[in-house]
Amino acid sequence: xxxxxxxxxxxxxxxxxxxxxxxxxxxxxxxxxxxxxxxxxxxxxxxxxxxxxxxxxxxxxxxxxxxxxxxxxxxxxxxxxxxxxxxxxxxxxxxxxxxxxxxx
Amino acid sequence: xxxxxxxxxxxxxxxxxxxxxxxxxxxxxxxxxxxxxxxxxxxxxxxxxxxxxxxxxxxxxxxxxxxxxxxxxxxxxxxxxxxxxxxxxxxxxxxxxxxxxxxxxxxxxxxxxxxxxxxxxxxxxxxxxxxxxxxxxxxxxxxxxxxxxxxxxxxxxxxxxxxxxxxxxxxxxxxxxxxxxxxxxxxxxxxxxxxxxxxxxxxxxxxxxxxxxxxxxxxxxxxxxxxxxxxxxxxxxxxxxxxxxxxxxxx
Numbered sequence: 080x081x082x083x084x085x086x087x088x089x090x091x092x093x094x095x096x097x098x099x100x101x102x103x104x105x106x107x108x109x110x111x112x113x114x115x116x117x118x119x120x121x122x123x124x125x126x127x128x129x130x131x132x133x134x135x136x137x138x139x140x141x142x143x144x145x146x147x148x149x150x151x152x153x154x155x156x157x158x159x160x161x162x163x164x165x166x167x168x169x170x171x172x173x174x175x176x177x178x179x180x181x182x183x
Numbered sequence: 184x185x186x187x188x189x190x191x192x193x194x195x196x197x198x199x200x201x202x203x204x205x206x207x208x209x210x211x212x213x214x215x216x217x218x219x220x221x222x223x224x225x226x227x228x229x230x231x232x233x234x235x236x237x238x239x240x241x242x243x244x245x246x247x248x249x250x251x252x253x254x255x256x257x258x259x260x261x262x263x264x265x266x267x268x269x270x271x272x273x274x275x276x277x278x279x280x281x282x283x284x285x286x287x288x289x290x291x292x293x294x295x296x297x298x299x300x301x302x303x304x305x306x307x308x309x310x311x312x313x314x315x316x317x318x319x320x321x322x323x324x325x326x327x328x329x330x331x332x333x334x335x336x337x338x339x340x341x342x343x344x345x346x347x348x349x350x351x352x353x354x355x356x357x358x359x360x361x362x363x364x365x366x367x368x369x370x371x372x373x374x375x376x377x378x379x380x381x382x383x384x385x386x387x388x389x390x391x392x393x394x395x396x397x398x399x400x401x402x403x404x405x406x407x408x409x410x411x412x413x414x415x416x417x418x419x420x421x422x423x424x425x426x427x428x429x430x431x432x433x434x
Contacts, residue, residue: 151381155385156337164375166377
């Protein structure tokens with residue numbers, strides 16, 4: 080039996096003066112992971128956008144659970160989104176979307 | 184907007200929050216942000232000649248934001264004599280004393296002096312990082328901690344960050360071998376460089392500090408230093424292990 084890959088869901092809060100769309104934020108995270116861990120690391124991280132809540136400036140992404148700390152490090156090291164100063168904070172981490180929604 | 188960022192309810196501390204003391208609204212925003220991110224204790228570097236009004240104003244801001252304030256002083260001595268002079272003059276006025284070691288003799292003197300709490304090294308000039316085996320041995324005997332600031336890791340780019348990471352990896356391994364406590368702090372001058380304790384702990388994986396050690400460096404290690412110094416500065420302190428537990432007034 081093939082074992083399914085474990086994932087972690089991260090709720091992120093974006094702090095920026097300019098309005099941002101989800102794709103721009105996701106690109107900034109991906110490029111930060113790429114800068115720190117290269118193409119091999121980015122492929123292992125397997126980051127996907129799950130949902131975006133523009134009213135709360137929050138987004139939910141998914142990554143491989145083996146790469147969770149590295150993805151968190153890459154998110155923490157993001158200081159610019161779309162050429163403007165920004166910060167991305169991890170509000171919660173969970174193994175399921177249901178548990179994540181309870182946490183945040 | 185107080186959120187429960189941490190499920191394990193560890194008490195986190197950021198011993199180096201470089202708030203602009205002349206810009207009170209900005210200082211207020213940064214302290215509030217630290218509280219929101221889950222810190223219970225913030226250390227704010229003050230000038231050695233800081234007035235009582237300045238300190239009480241900061242204490243008021245911190246109590247409103249529900250964080251504990253630690254008064255801290257950073258020394259930048261040019262030689263060991265200057266360091267000894269600074270320690271003699273100001274040690275008892277501040278809860279935390281950090282020394283930025285620019286020369287080897289300052290680094291050695293700071294590491295062996297029990298009045299020094301935190302050892303800091305340059306993040307831009309890596310030739311001025313003197314934390315080697317000998318320094319670690321002295322620091323472990325004198326209970327000084329190695330302070331690692333994390334905001335420069337966010338600010339530096341490309342090869343300067345790579346070089347800093349490789350230096351930090353070597354120093355962290357040396358500190359762990361010699362049992363020197365490591366203290367992680369933000370060193371942030373701006374809200375944009377402030378991150379939650381878990382995010383900073385994740386950042387330390389870049390220089391191979393294990394996650395439990397990183398969390399200890401953000402919580403227990405700074406708290407131990409602060410509590411030890413508060414005990415020493417209290418009027419009941421007599422000597423290490425001896426304190427006044429009660430006073431009797433005689434007629």
